[in-house]
Amino acid sequence: GAGVSQSPSNKVTEKGKDVELRCDPISGHTALYWYRQSLGQGLEFLIYFQGNSAPDKSGLPSDRFSAERTGGSVSTLTIQRTQQEDSAVYLCASSLGGTGFPSYEQYFGPGTRLTVT
Amino acid sequence: GENVEQHPSTLSVQEGDSAVIKCTYSDSASNYFPWYKQELGKRPQLIIDIRSNVGEKKDQRIAVTLNKTAKHFSLHITETQPEDSAVYFCAAYPSFLGNEKLTFGTGTRLTIIP
Numbered sequence: 001g002a003g004v005s006q007s008p009s010n011k012v013t014e015k016g017k018d019v020e021l022r023c024d025p026i027s028g029h030t031a032l033y034w035y036r037q038s039l040g041q042g043l044e045f046l047i048y049f050q051g052n053s054a055p056d057k058s059g060l061p062s063d064r065f066s067a068e069r070t071g072g073s074v075s076t077l078t079i080q081r082t083q084q085e086d087s088a089v090y091l092c093a094s095s096l097g098g099t100g101f102p103s104y105e106q107y108f109g110p111g112t113r114l115t116v117t
Numbered sequence: 118g119e120n121v122e123q124h125p126s127t128l129s130v131q132e133g134d135s136a137v138i139k140c141t142y143s144d145s146a147s148n149y150f151p152w153y154k155q156e157l158g159k160r161p162q163l164i165i166d167i168r169s170n171v172g173e174k175k176d177q178r179i180a181v182t183l184n185k186t187a188k189h190f191s192l193h194i195t196e197t198q199p200e201d202s203a204v205y206f207c208a209a210y211p212s213f214l215g216n217e218k219l220t221f222g223t224g225t226r227l228t229i230i231p
Contacts, residue, residue: 033218042223043161043206056218091160104149104210106219108160 002026004109006092012115013082021077021112025094032075033093033106034067043091049075050097082116089113119144121209123222131230136197138225140207141189149210150183150190151219156203164205165192194227202229 005024013019025032034046045059049069060066064082069075079086093106120143130136142150151166167174167181167190174181178197183190194201204226208219 043221045218045221048218104219105151105163105166108162110160 004092004094004107006090006109006112008112009110010113010115012117015084015116016081018078018080019082019114021079021090021114023075023077023092023094023109025073025075025092026107027073029094029096029107030072031095031097032069033095034075034077035091035093036061036088037091037111038088046077046090079114082114084116087114087116119147119209119211119220121207121220121222123207123225125225126223127226127228129228129230130197132197132199134197136192136194136201136227136229138192138205138207138227139189140191140209140222141187142209142220143188144209144211145185145188147209147211150181151208151210152179152181152192153206153208153221154203155206155224161206197229199229199231202227 004026007022011019030051032049036044036046047054047057047060047067051072052069064080067077089111091111092109095106121140123140128136148169152164153161154164155161165176165179165181167183169185172183178195180193204224206224207222210219
């Protein structure tokens, strides 16, 4: 079946503009995660959804960042008034969610490379 | 919350030798420990995982060991090959609903020297 997809794959934007990044999880996966990865760095957790709710938003760097998920499926990450330090690869992952070990495995999308000029 | 430390940050080994990457975690309630491999320019992919009721798991040339008492787990790669060159991330998962997120280590860049 189809894996996690993200769009766009690359986005170049000017400082101060708003951007929207999209994630389509694997069908049936109730948990969805956003991470940020700067060049050569680790995985920085941003936010996770269980269904349409976001139990943990602790990783969002500032109030310029927001995310939503509708219909328990597609999620969008919005960055307002982008800054150069927002340049990074934004990765989305999904998992079955709920209890039980098979539910924990996260499948990552290919990422969106954001460049703020 | 959970805190995962990973060592070393970089590791170079001769082709054919073994590589070991170690992680420690802080939350004794964590019960699932996956390892992800990320090749250059690619997405992270799960290569092996271990549950808290198991001490060791093997899959061909890779193995993971878990010491719950000491709260650490390790990735072992034997007979390393050039295609093993990548960044490896360990992670820990809590055992209760309401906080279903992985906490990742900071990554180890493994380089296999031909």
